[in-house]
Amino acid sequence: MTLTNATPFIAGNWKMHKTVAEADELVSQLMAASADMMEAEVVVIPPFTALNKVKNTLCESPIQLGAQNMYWEDQGAYTGEISPPMLVEAGCRYVVIGHSERRQFFGETNETVNKKIKAALYHGLLPILCVGESLEEREKGETMAKVGRQLSEGLEGLTPEQFSQVIIAYEPIWAIGTGLTATPEQAQEVHAFIREKLSENYGNTACSCAIILYGGSVKPANAFSLLKEKDINGALVGGAALKADSFIELVKESIRAYREK
Ligand code: 13P
Numbered sequence: 001m002t003l004t005n006a007t008p009f010i011a012g013n014w015k016m017h018k019t020v021a022e023a024d025e026l027v028s029q030l031m032a033a034s035a036d037m038m039e040a041e042v043v044v045i046p047p048f049t050a051l052n053k054v055k056n057t058l059c060e061s062p063i064q065l066g067a068q069n070m071y072w073e074d075q076g077a078y079t080g081e082i083s084p085p086m087l088v089e090a091g092c093r094y095v096v097i098g099h100s101e102r103r104q105f106f107g108e109t110n111e112t113v114n115k116k117i118k119a120a121l122y123h124g125l126l127p128i129l130c131v132g133e134s135l136e137e138r139e140k141g142e143t144m145a146k147v148g149r150q151l152s153e154g155l156e157g158l159t160p161e162q163f164s165q166v167i168i169a170y171e172p173i174w175a176i177g178t179g180l181t182a183t184p185e186q187a188q189e190v191h192a193f194i195r196e197k198l199s200e201n202y203g204n205t206a207c208s209c210a211i212i213l214y215g216g217s218v219k220p221a222n223a224f225s226l227l228k229e230k231d232i233n234g235a236l237v238g239g240a241a242l243k244a245d246s247f248i249e250l251v252k253e254s255i256r257a258y259r260e261k
Contacts, residue, residue, distance in 0.1 A: 005211045008254040009234030011043035012241025023050035029244035039255045055091035066094030072119035084123035095120050097127045100173045110153030128167045135174035160202045167211045169236040175216025184225045187214045191231035220249035227257035
């Protein structure tokens with residue numbers, strides 16, 4: 001399967017929210033609005049415990065399922081971890097790798113991220129690789145250096161064909177859960193840098209099709225202006241994905257932006 005950025009890609013990362021019953025209720029509400037979201041790739045990313053139930057409810061729905069993390073081994077004595085085959089069995093198509101919260105609170109490094117990306121691809125899961133700088137790094141003018149390193153080390157050793165199965169999410173840490181969003185210009189600048197940097201390794205054609213998401217306080221009110229930017233192909237959404245109304249509105253605004261691009 002070839003990924004393309006011809007339509008907006010909107011993924012809701014529910015983080016550590018929603019019991020199974022709550023997850024099921026939310027996804028049922030989203031499914032009721034599927035007809036309004038047809039022009040987008042819509043993905044829900046619940047906690048592990050809700051994956052199975054959500055998949056059963058989604059059934060043949062065009063809404064896709066993703067997971068928030070995984071370990072790189074297939075099985076073994078790794079208490080508390082979840083393997084790629086387990087996610088495949090649960091019906092996941094996508095998996096978030098290297099979210100800043102994983103890096104910050106759970107010690108993930110570019111090296112572990114790279115192992116996870118390779119394991120995900122090996123098992124046919126499409127990884128969503130998260131990159132982004134802290135406020136301090138931005139203020140010191142180190143944004144591009146940081147993001148550049150996360151990309152080169154996180155994607156180390158991938159063939160162009162493997163790279164074509166990877167989605168990138170630029171999530172400035174200072175914009176996550178803070179209500180502070182990068183301006184469309186700030187986000188576009190980094191997205192353009194990411195596309196340019198990737199094209200050095202994987203060629204212009206692969207990179208012009210690459211899906212590069214923005215994440216960090218995306219809401220219905222700012223989705224349009226962000227997605228209108230040339231190199232912003234979608235959003236990785238936290239808080240605004242937890243309620244059906246705001247997530248559906250956000251998807252609709254993204255579709256509207258794409259139509260006007
Ligand atoms: P918020 O949308 O809550 O800022 O979270 C963004 C995020 O981290 C998505 O992965």
